[in-house]
Each structure stands twice: as structure tokens, then as C-alpha cells.
Amino acid sequence: MDHINRGPVSAAASRKTGSLLVVDDEPTVLELLPAALRYAGFSVTTAATGRKALAAAYEDPPDLVLLDVMLPDMDGFEVIRRLRELPGVVPGERAVHIPVLFLTALDTTEDMLNGLRLGGDDYVTKPFDLQVLIARIHAVLRRTSGTSGTLLTVGDLELDPEGHQVTRGGVPIRLSPTEFRLLHFLVANAGRVMSRTRILEAVWRYDFGGDPSIVDTYISYLRRKVDSTEHKLIHTVHSVGYMLRKPRT
Known part of the structure; x- marks a missing residue:
């Protein structure tokens, strides 16, 4: 099933606009969505399971995670629970907050509220319009990219x-x-x-x-x-x- 409604996407290949981790077990999504996001200027890595997503987020934290709920090893709600519990580099320090945008076919109000209560920054349901998704990614990044003087x-x-x-x-x-x-x-x-x-x-x-x-x-x-x-x-x-x-x- 094609979950992506394609439309013209502004090319920004010469200017990276952020790093994304796409977590989904559907081969079509993992093939088409990262290609479109890269064309829009993002740096993109992928993971097909929750465990691989957590390992990738710990090894090289992205600017934002696009997270499906229905994964083969654990659901996306469990992934965000564990993601929010990842330790920081210094003992006792919590990890830098990684924004999460749920991207899933689960479209009930209960699912949406659950995702947001667990710390999700936005919730987009499939099928989705690519231009709208990119706009919402930028919106989340704008809300969460404020620096805290931690240089x-x-x-x-x-x-x-x-x-x-x-x-x-x-x-x-x-x-x-x-x-x-x-x-x-x-x-x-x-x-x-x-x-x-x-x-x-x-x-x-x-x-x-x-x-x-x-x-x-x-x-x-x-x-x-x-x-x-x-x-x-x-x-x-x-x-x-x-x-x-x-x-x-």
C-alpha cells in the first residue's frame, strides 16, 4: 500500500536541514520516504525494528525521529518510553531530548493521545501528504531547536x-x-x-x-x-x- 501522497518537493540538497531517523518496518516506506526527505535536504538514516532504532538513536542522536507504532519487536509507544529513558553521556545526566513525530496508520483518538502523553512532539497518520509531513517536521524542529547555552x-x-x-x-x-x-x-x-x-x-x-x-x-x-x-x-x-x-x- 502506498502511504505517501507525492507532490512537488523543494530541492535543498546543497543545504542540510537536519538529521532524521525513520523507523518503519514497511519496505516501501523505508525506500521511498527517506529518498524524498533526502531530496528535501535532510540527512536520513533508517531502522526497521524498535531495538535498531534505539541503538541508532543512542549511537548518533538524530535531530528528529519519525516513528511508526506497529513494529515487529516492540510497538512505537514502548520505543519512545525507552528513548526518553536513555542516559546522558555524563553519569546521572539525562540524554538530550530527541523530538519524535509519530507516523503511523493508527488513527484513533486514543492512540494519538497516548503517543503525545508519552512525549511525542507530533502525530501524523497514514496515508500522508509528503509536503505536509515535511512542513510538520520543520515545525517540530523549530519548536525544539532552541539552544540552552551548553557549549x-x-x-x-x-x-x-x-x-x-x-x-x-x-x-x-x-x-x-x-x-x-x-x-x-x-x-x-x-x-x-x-x-x-x-x-x-x-x-x-x-x-x-x-x-x-x-x-x-x-x-x-x-x-x-x-x-x-x-x-x-x-x-x-x-x-x-x-x-x-x-x-x-
Whole structure:
């Protein structure tokens, strides 16, 4: 069944307007909708199950999730419950709120109210008009994109937790999602020594069962990208762990 009423869509391929995660188990939707959204200027990833959606949202949080309710492993209402409970990068910190727009064939008032009560930011039923959907995506992003002054700085290093951007001396630094979480944790705890165990718990979470030396490996990755100048930020405290501090002048 074709759930998408197509119409002319303004091309904005040269200007990305946000990152979207489309969660739906219908192959047609996962094929056609992301293509249309990319044409409209969005960066799009997809997931066909609730578990894959949660993993994707945790690994690289999107600006907005388009979420179907009827999924093969758990319904969309359970997905948003778990999404709202995802931990932040720093222990005890809640994750940045990821807007959710329900996109589903369930069109009863009870379903709509349930989705909104659980933290949904909008609710669109299938079939839908593509231009209207894109307009509503933009509306949600406008409502939820206000910055809260959370730019973190240590010396000439700047880290934007919400925008997932890092610069040093004004020069952008490209980091993988894991490298970003590790740097965010160190910046948020600047001036304090963090043990490998605490870093593992914060960055790789409590279910990590691999080799703790992965911390040393990723610290070396960060040093190559962040500490390429003589003014070093990341320091080893032997037999204890690592700390990030402003270079002494």
C-alpha cells in the first residue's frame, strides 16, 4: 500500500536541514520516504525494528525521529518510553531530548493521545501528504531547536553537546560517535582524574564486557585528532586514569 501522497518537493540538497531517523518496518516506506526527505535536504538514516532504532538513536542522536507504532519487536509507544529513558553521556545526566513525530496508520483518538502523553512532539497518520509531513517536521524542529547555552570549553577547545560539533582553535574536528562521547565525558569532568573503570561505565555503558584497554585505544585516537599541537589537553595520570585540563601557559 502506498502511504505517501507525492507532490512537488523543494530541492535543498546543497543545504542540510537536519538529521532524521525513520523507523518503519514497511519496505516501501523505508525506500521511498527517506529518498524524498533526502531530496528535501535532510540527512536520513533508517531502522526497521524498535531495538535498531534505539541503538541508532543512542549511537548518533538524530535531530528528529519519525516513528511508526506497529513494529515487529516492540510497538512505537514502548520505543519512545525507552528513548526518553536513555542516559546522558555524563553519569546521572539525562540524554538530550530527541523530538519524535509519530507516523503511523493508527488513527484513533486514543492512540494519538497516548503517543503525545508519552512525549511525542507530533502525530501524523497514514496515508500522508509528503509536503505536509515535511512542513510538520520543520515545525517540530523549530519548536525544539532552541539552544540552552551548553557549549563546553576548555582552553581553545569547544564542544557543542547538542550539535555534536567540536572545534579547537576554531578548526572543526571530525570525531566518531564513540570518540565524541569520550571527549564529552572528559570535558564535562575537566580538571578531574577519571579512572578507566569510570570512563568505561560512562562511555561504553554498564553492559560493556570487552577489554578495558579499549579506553587507552580511544584516548590515543582522540590525542591524534585533538592534541596535535604542543599545547596538550589530555593527560595520563599513571596507575589511575586520564584527565583533561587547560594547558598551562
